[in-house]
Amino acid sequence: MTSESMSLVDRLAERAAEIESVLDTILTADVGEEEIARPANLLAAMRYGVLNGGKRMRPFLVMETAALLGADRSAAARVGAAIECLHCYSLIHDDLPAMDDDDMRRGQPTVHVAFDEATAILAGDTLLTLAFEIIASPQTQADGERRIELIYELTKASGIGGMAGGQALDLAAETTPPDEAGIIRLQAMKTGALIRYSCEAGAILAGAAASDRERLRRFGEAIGLAFQLADDLLDVTGNADAVGKATGKDAAHGKATLVGLHGEQWAQKQLSGLVQEATQLLEPFGQSAQYLKLAARFIAERDR
Amino acid sequence: MTSESMSLVDRLAERAAEIESVLDTILTADVGEEEIARPANLLAAMRYGVLNGGKRMRPFLVMETAALLGADRSAAARVGAAIECLHCYSLIHDDLPAMDDDDMRRGQPTVHVAFDEATAILAGDTLLTLAFEIIASPQTQADGERRIELIYELTKASGIGGMAGGQALDLAAETTPPDEAGIIRLQAMKTGALIRYSCEAGAILAGAAASDRERLRRFGEAIGLAFQLADDLLDVTGNADAVGKATGKDAAHGKATLVGLHGEQWAQKQLSGLVQEATQLLEPFGQSAQYLKLAARFIAERDR
Numbered sequence: 001m002t003s004e005s006m007s008l009v010d011r012l013a014e015r016a017a018e019i020e021s022v023l024d025t026i027l028t029a030d031v032g033e034e035e036i037a038r039p040a041n042l043l044a045a046m047r048y049g050v051l052n053g054g055k056r057m058r059p060f061l062v063m064e065t066a067a068l069l070g071a072d073r074s075a076a077a078r079v080g081a082a083i084e085c086l087h088c089y090s091l092i093h094d095d096l097p098a099m100d101d102d103d104m105r106r107g108q109p110t111v112h113v114a115f116d117e118a119t120a121i122l123a124g125d126t127l128l129t130l131a132f133e134i135i136a137s138p139q140t141q142a143d144g145e146r147r148i149e150l151i152y153e154l155t156k157a158s159g160i161g162g163m164a165g166g167q168a169l170d171l172a173a174e175t176t177p178p179d180e181a182g183i184i185r186l187q188a189m190k191t192g193a194l195i196r197y198s199c200e201a202g203a204i205l206a207g208a209a210a211s212d213r214e215r216l217r218r219f220g221e222a223i224g225l226a227f228q229l230a231d232d233l234l235d236v237t238g239n240a241d242a243v244g245k246a247t248g249k250d251a252a253h254g255k256a257t258l259v260g261l262h263g264e265q266w267a268q269k270q271l272s273g274l275v276q277e278a279t280q281l282l283e284p285f286g287q288s289a290q291y292l293k294l295a296a297r298f299i300a301e302r303d304r
Numbered sequence: 305m306t307s308e309s310m311s312l313v314d315r316l317a318e319r320a321a322e323i324e325s326v327l328d329t330i331l332t333a334d335v336g337e338e339e340i341a342r343p344a345n346l347l348a349a350m351r352y353g354v355l356n357g358g359k360r361m362r363p364f365l366v367m368e369t370a371a372l373l374g375a376d377r378s379a380a381a382r383v384g385a386a387i388e389c390l391h392c393y394s395l396i397h398d399d400l401p402a403m404d405d406d407d408m409r410r411g412q413p414t415v416h417v418a419f420d421e422a423t424a425i426l427a428g429d430t431l432l433t434l435a436f437e438i439i440a441s442p443q444t445q446a447d448g449e450r451r452i453e454l455i456y457e458l459t460k461a462s463g464i465g466g467m468a469g470g471q472a473l474d475l476a477a478e479t480t481p482p483d484e485a486g487i488i489r490l491q492a493m494k495t496g497a498l499i500r501y502s503c504e505a506g507a508i509l510a511g512a513a514a515s516d517r518e519r520l521r522r523f524g525e526a527i528g529l530a531f532q533l534a535d536d537l538l539d540v541t542g543n544a545d546a547v548g549k550a551t552g553k554d555a556a557h558g559k560a561t562l563v564g565l566h567g568e569q570w571a572q573k574q575l576s577g578l579v580q581e582a583t584q585l586l587e588p589f590g591q592s593a594q595y596l597k598l599a600a601r602f603i604a605e606r607d608r
Binding site: 037038041042046117122124126133137138144145151169171 | 343350420423428432434440447456460463469476
């Protein structure tokens with residue numbers, strides 16, 4: 001099968017297999033040039049939290065945007081693997097008893113259930129650190145200035161002004177429901193920032209023109225919004241077996257979402273608008289952007 | 305008072321004040337060029353966990369080694385501040401109920417006691433991320449290649465092959481006491497790696513010759529060993545008020561230490577040997593290394 005004729009599902013699977021392979025290698029062998037002794041139980045917990053059959057949507061976005069702009073494929077795969085480590089760290093910590101207290105994730109017991117709480121905290125810590133190690137490593141074939149920019153933007157997308165800050169707002173929202181502006185801010189930080197970064201990372205890696213980078217950034221923003229809306233819809237309409245985690249939690253916890261505020265029909269209409277916007281942003285790239293356009297639709301319409 | 309005539313205590317205080325000021329600025333204003341909205345409660349927890357009167361020994365080591373080799377002072381202060389954020393993240397997470405379960409730290413309630421557990425986990429996560437943000441930021445005046453090397457070495461010193469891996473071994477040691485080689489490995493990872501890095505960072509920042517960098521690395525290794533031996537001794541001989549945290553914990557938890565294995569006298573002799581080794585390593589730098597030599601002695605002989 002040529003890549004021209006592939007379906008999105010096959011393309012996703014191909015990219016996911018490549019990312020799994022990179023992650024498996026990194027989480028087996030030593031990353032650095034020196035012999036390091038990794039505690040076996042902690043390494044097992046990291047592997048358990050990462051190599052668990054995720055869709056690898058964020059790495060897919062890095063690899064597709066990198067390919068679009070002519071960046072090195074293996075470097076893009078490493079950056080994608082780094083983002084996946086960071087994403088999985090956030091899932092492991094969010095699932096902890098003191099946070100969202102979730103026992104199941106992607107159809108499996110969560111890390112603190114399968115191992116223990118201390119190991120889950122440390123596995124998250126070391127995956128976060130590993131994300132930066134992977135990009136900083138000389139094995140990521142890109143010059144120092146590009147790697148440092150990739151790291152700098154990733155710290156902003158994932159720290160207190162991004163993903164982790166969004167999780168803090170999300171926890172606070174359970175006791176003090178935010179207004180619409182508050183929900184939008186929370187979601188832009190908690191899930192939007194890393195998805196937007198995943199799209200921008202390909203452009204940074206390729207040393208793209210500012211206009212292309214801005215275009216991909218806006219594409220990432222649009223699909224980030226779509227991703228969250230679809231997630232909120234799934235919590236209302238999905239069933240736990242298909243989704244792979246508990247559903248109906250938002251309503252049960254009295255958590256404010258845009259779907260709860262405006263209803264399902266409104267959300268469906270918003271989703272269509274976001275897919276249209278995302279697709280239009282990619283028009284200048286022509287046929288090369290086909291999988292990114294299909295991914296935008298997939299994110300909006302997914303059922304799990 | 306000129307810096308030539310200063311005592312070590314004054315020099316430490318001067319460097320600590322500079323680091324406090326950098327940390328205070330970073331933990332108040334936005335780090336990036338864009339306006340970011342930091343959740344106030346989480347930012348307060350980060351400040352609480354960092355701006356608490358620590359000795360700032362690691363930043364001191366960065367600033368002294370940087371000065372020794374002619375690196376930019378403000379860049380060194382930023383790298384020092386980054387290491388302190390990383391060090392404080394490790395303290396916050398280590399103190400958690402699922403880990404060492406400590407209620408007091410530096411004479412104050414720990415972060416999860418003063419705030420709550422979820423906030424303490426997130427404050428650790430965001431301080432770890434911030435450490436890399438500070439070094440990656442263009443505000444750290446050093447070229448991209450040096451900043452990326454600083455980050456790469458820091459990830460190795462602090463991840464599963466370094467500090468966090470050492471904490472995993474430390475937790476495991478409470479149920480399965482390690483042998484002498486195991487204790488040495490545990491301590492080299494848990495506390496040694498970051499102290500060694502702090503000494504090497506100044507050399508990286510200065511673009512030092514490989515031989516000077518290796519010399520400072522070995523100096524860092526020696527004082528890292530001394531630091532841990534002194535810490536184990538303090539747990540035996542110190543009192544909680546002076547030390548600012550609970551003492552006698554190692555024996556109470558049946559935790560294996562080199563002091564427990566070989567006794568206090570042996571430890572005192574080892575400490576003398578390490579101080580001598582550290583001092584000799586700095587001989588080629590002459591009088592400029594005076595404070596680093598004094599610091600080696602201080603680390604070995606401190607009473608808190």
